[in-house]
Amino acid sequence: MTHFAVIDLGSNSVRLSVWSVKADGQPVAETKAKEMVRLSEDMGDEMTLKEPAIARTIAALQKFKAIYSPLEDLTIKAYATAATRQAKNQKKFLKRVQDEVGLQIEVIPGVREAELDYVGVINTLNVQSGLIMDTGGASTELVLVQNRQLEHRISIPFGSVNLTEHFVHHDPITPGDLFRLWSSVTNVFNGIWWLREAQNLPIIALGGSNRTLAKVQRRKHHFRNFEDIHGFRMLSRNVNRVFAEIVDADVEARKAIPGLSRDRADIIVAGLVPVVTMLRFIDADKIIFSQNGLREGALYEYLQGTQRVAADENVVDETLTDFTVDD
Known part of the structure; x- marks a missing residue:
């Protein structure tokens, strides 16, 4: 074996x-x-x-x-x-x-990370089209999937840790901090021209911060295996309710929210702003959660003996190397 x-x-x-x-x-x-x-x-x-x-x-x-x-x-x-x-x-x-x-x-590189996310998702979720969004600690990868094919991808150099360090200066976060954070993230999304092709598509969410939304929601509804979120779907209105609850709380109160890891309590607000912003930006009505991403993508490449699944000349590799903040 x-x-x-x-x-x-x-x-x-x-x-x-x-x-x-x-x-x-x-x-x-x-x-x-x-x-x-x-x-x-x-x-x-x-x-x-x-x-x-x-x-x-x-x-x-x-x-x-x-x-x-x-x-x-x-x-x-x-x-x-x-x-x-x-x-x-x-x-x-x-x-x-x-x-x-x-x-x-x-x-x-970030685009390779995005590619592995795509392979992990497409081999384990029955989705035809959507926007894969993987928010990590210091980067966010976006992949546009149309008819199960990778069409566009980009890596953005912000995530839960560095967004927190740049913008979250108070506990709980102040309206001014939240506004500056939201505005900077929105400005980056405005510069990604192909996001218009993602209008009305679901977001397929990866990353610990994004998955927290599903875990909190599932705990609210007393799911027996609340951490088993692969394929779980969450309507945008429920995302907004959970996000509002988290934003309203200070760090100590967040640690007591069922489904929210104590280790993420200090970075979860900034970690969720990209996906909550994206819901509005592309007018998505739901998020589909994936537990599978980079590691599972590497597994399927190993099993299939393939790599560079998106080597088509029409697919452009994009990475943002600078993220300017006004704080």
Whole structure:
């Protein structure tokens, strides 16, 4: 029996997924693990990873190594996204991981991250068209899907952690902070010309902040497995109700909201502004939630022996490298 593992080193959390692969090629999920490391915390204008965040990340990766190292016939992929991608001390950080964990990490561009999200979604959700939106700690990936084909994609350098650091200066957030945050996010969306093609399509939401909406809603309605949100649909009016409840609360009160992780209480408002803004921007009536994204995309590429699923010359790779804020 072979094994396949993926590590997704994000800006807020690091995650591990492990599958065994049967002789007929069918994957069986074996292990999932997550550690909140806040790798992008306090990167500042100098855009350097700080020692406390590096130490937390290496400790988490060492925990993961204890899980995957005993496995036989293992193929492992380790991807780093926005925080590492943006860091000026990226090479030094990667060398420390190599030296202390024995793990080689591939830093992928935002459009590659978006592509893997698309592969993970399209192989596990029955959706024809929609806007995939993956809000992480320091980047947000958007993918326009039409008739199950990837049409456009872009990576935007904002997420729950860096938006919080830029805009959320009070607890609870003030109307002025919220307005400046909302305006800056809207200005970025205004500059993405192809979003007009997403009008009235559902949003397919990935990322811990976005998934929080579904978990809070499911807890309100007493779902037995409230965290099992893959394929769960939520109307925009219910999204707005949950978001209003979160915005009205301070950090301590948010920690008590059922379905909202205490580890996200301080960054959840800024983390949700992009998806709530997008609902209005494209006039979507619902969100469809996906638990599968980058890691599952890597799995299906491995199983199918494919990569660069959107290599068609008509698909343009786009990445925003600058996000100017007025705070």
